[in-house]
Amino acid sequence: MEHFPPPFFRRGPPPQVRLLLCSLLSVALLIADARYGYLEGIRMVVSVVVYPLQRLAGAPRGLLDSLGEFFVTQNALRTENAKLATQSLSEAVVLRKYAALAAENAHLRDLLDARQRYPESTVFAEVLYAGRDVFTRKIVIDKGQQHGVKPGQPVIDQIGIVGQVTRIYPWLSEVTLITDKEQAVPVQSLRNGLRAVIGGTGHDGQLELKFIPLNADFQVGDQLVTSGIDGVYPPGLPVAEIATVERNAAYLFARIVCKPLAGVTSHRQVLVLNWENKLPERPVDEPKAAPRPKKPRRGA
Amino acid sequence: MQSRDFSLLPVSGVFIIITFIAALLVNLMPWSGWWVYVKPDLVALVVLYWCIQQPRKVGFASAWLLGLVMDVAEGSLFGQHALAYSVLAFAGIVLHRRVLMFTMRDQVLHVLVLLLMNDAIVLAVRMFAGAAFPGFRYFIGSVTAAILWPALTYIFKLPQRPAPDPDRA
Numbered sequence: 374m375e376h377f378p379p380p381f382f383r384r385g386p387p388p389q390v391r392l393l394l395c396s397l398l399s400v401a402l403l404i405a406d407a408r409y410g411y412l413e414g415i416r417m418v419v420s421v422v423v424y425p426l427q428r429l430a431g432a433p434r435g436l437l438d439s440l441g442e443f444f445v446t447q448n449a450l451r452t453e454n455a456k457l458a459t460q461s462l463s464e465a466v467v468l469r470k471y472a473a474l475a476a477e478n479a480h481l482r483d484l485l486d487a488r489q490r491y492p493e494s495t496v497f498a499e500v501l502y503a504g505r506d507v508f509t510r511k512i513v514i515d516k517g518q519q520h521g522v523k524p525g526q527p528v529i530d531q532i533g534i535v536g537q538v539t540r541i542y543p544w545l546s547e548v549t550l551i552t553d554k555e556q557a558v559p560v561q562s563l564r565n566g567l568r569a570v571i572g573g574t575g576h577d578g579q580l581e582l583k584f585i586p587l588n589a590d591f592q593v594g595d596q597l598v599t600s601g602i603d604g605v606y607p608p609g610l611p612v613a614e615i616a617t618v619e620r621n622a623a624y625l626f627a628r629i630v631c632k633p634l635a636g637v638t639s640h641r642q643v644l645v646l647n648w649e650n651k652l653p654e655r656p657v658d659e660p661k662a663a664p665r666p667k668k669p670r671r672g673a
Numbered sequence: 674m675q676s677r678d679f680s681l682l683p684v685s686g687v688f689i690i691i692t693f694i695a696a697l698l699v700n701l702m703p704w705s706g707w708w709v710y711v712k713p714d715l716v717a718l719v720v721l722y723w724c725i726q727q728p729r730k731v732g733f734a735s736a737w738l739l740g741l742v743m744d745v746a747e748g749s750l751f752g753q754h755a756l757a758y759s760v761l762a763f764a765g766i767v768l769h770r771r772v773l774m775f776t777m778r779d780q781v782l783h784v785l786v787l788l789l790m791n792d793a794i795v796l797a798v799r800m801f802a803g804a805a806f807p808g809f810r811y812f813i814g815s816v817t818a819a820i821l822w823p824a825l826t827y828i829f830k831l832p833q834r835p836a837p838d839p840d841r842a
Contacts, residue, residue: 384729388766391733395759398737402752407802412751419745423701426694427746430701502703506749507710507811508804513748540748547748554805575805 413540420542427545431501493607496520496645498528501545510553510573512536514643517544525605527646533611533635534558534599535643548643551612551633552577560612561600565590568600571613571631580613582629587620591629607648611635681833684727688832692719693739701746710810713818716743717791720758721784722825724765725772736762750802757794761787777823785819 385391405411498514516522518541526538528548536550549556554575560582561568567590569582585591595615601608613631620627696715704712716739723731740755747754764787765772772783792815800806 388733388763392759392763395733395737395762396756399740399752399756399759402741402755403750403798403802406751416745416751419741423742423746426697427701430698431703434703503705505700505704505709506747507807508749508799511748 416540417542420545424542424544427501493646493648496522496647498522498546498643498645500641500643509555510536510550510575510577511539512548512550512643513545514548514645515545516645517542517546519543521647522546522645523647527606527610527648528643529610529646530635530643533633534606535635537605538645546645552580557583558606558612559600559603560597561608562591563596563598564592567591568602569597571597574630578632580631580633582615582631583626585627585629587622587625587627589627591615591618591627593618596634597631607646680835681830682835684730684833686730689723689727689731692723692829693735697739697742697746700743710813711817713814713821714788714791715818715821717758717761717788718784718818718821718825721761721765721787722822722829724762725769726829728766728769731762732766733759733762750798753795753798756798757791760794761791764790777826780826781819781822784822785815788815788818791815 386394402412496516498516498520501513501515503512512535514528522538522541524538524541524546528535528538534551536548536553537556538546539549540547550573551558551571552573552575554573557570557572559568560571569585569589569591571580572583573579574581582591582597593615596611597613597615599606599608599610599612611634613633615629616632617630618627619629693716696719699715700712720731720736720739724736736758737755740753740758741751743754743758744751768783768787772780775783789812792812796806796811
């Protein structure tokens with residue numbers, strides 16, 4: 374007869390087996406998420422559970438901020454008030470001109486039968502916290518699906534482009550900053566209209582113009598604005614300023630490092646642009662040649 | 674092991690859950706700038722603590738679920754923390770008898786190595802998925818966490834101390 378140990382100390386499967394099970398499950402999740410992006414639904418559900426915790430964890434900082442506001446001196450407030458008054462005065466002049474120019478532009482576009490630029494609406498959002506994941510440059514803002522935020526929308530502050538909404542939750546959304554390594558923005562130089570693509574380097578406060586030939590006319594101090602030809606960012610928003618240009622004939626491309634203009638790491642309030650660009654349909658691609666028979670990758 | 678003149682009470686499940694929630698809260702606080710690197714991963718530390726102290730009560734299931742919660746909260750890849758915490762729980766459970774035999778200083782060294790391993794797993798997963806190496810400052814958080822181990826041990830044992838006996842002393 375088989376001999377079994379008495380059942381008082383039953384402990385289930387040994388730790389090795391459990392570890393294997395957990396690891397396999399995790400790896401399956403990793404692959405499903407990284408490779409196929411299947412898990413946004415589950416992420417939503419868990420995020421609803423985590424949301425109160427997140428708000429609670431953010432509470433002490435909000436409390437500190439309001440405490441700090443309480444102790445602001447009158448002098449500081451008066452200085453700031455005076456500064457804001459001057460600023461609004463100088464901006465009022467520009468705005469007057471802008472209204473006239475916008476009317477004129479619309480009229481001219483009508484005359485030329487060009488496409489109107491669509492007016493954009495904005496969602497005001499506060500930054501809840503920034504970049505806990507050290508591998509990416511992201512911020513989390515307090516507006517989500519319920520407030521009409523959609524993935525892909527550009528996010529700006531009072532100066533220029535901050536990033537792009539990359540993932541939404543019911544009440545939160547994640548914004549990938551333009552300094553993220555995977556993020557790219559099509560830009561145009563204000564000085565001469567040259568177009569290029571600017572990408573993050575993964576470091577705060579540093580952007581890089583990619584794949585620029587050595588002889589391209591980019592100079593230190595050039596202002597770069599969005600070109601708008603991607604249909605994601607509206608045209609004309611300030612992005613960056615060229616900080617250094619390095620032309621080394623040993624390399625194929627010039628190394629152009631830029632400084633973002635918007636307070637990419639320092640802002641508390643941002644605007645999400647609800648900007649829909651109705652581009653005309655993409656022309657149909659030419660029919661591809663019949664697929665060639667598969668060749669072995671090596672040898673041949 | 675320090676000598677005590679009393680024996681500890683059994684730990685309550687509610688207290689374990691409270692410590693997990695508190696650790697999550699600390700991890701979810703809005704850290705920014707250099708603090709992102711200096712801040713300890715308290716969830717990892719608490720998971721390791723309970724796996725070493727109470728391997729019958731806390732194990733793979735809680736570690737894995739907490740890992741998922743961290744993944745969602747950080748907006749990182751789904752499963753990276755779950756994987757790292759599972760391995761951490763395994764190490765804690767396998768080593769629990771040994772670690773507790775050492776003095777507090779040597780326990781800290783054990784914990785440091787285990788937490789660095791936890792970081793290394795997350796790093797490996799992310800670099801495999803195409804992220805850049807964030808620099809060696811990435812490992813500072815584990816050192817901070819390991820330094821917190823003695824304090825954590827002291828605090829987490831407080832509810833297990835018996836009420837002072839009026840007949841003695």
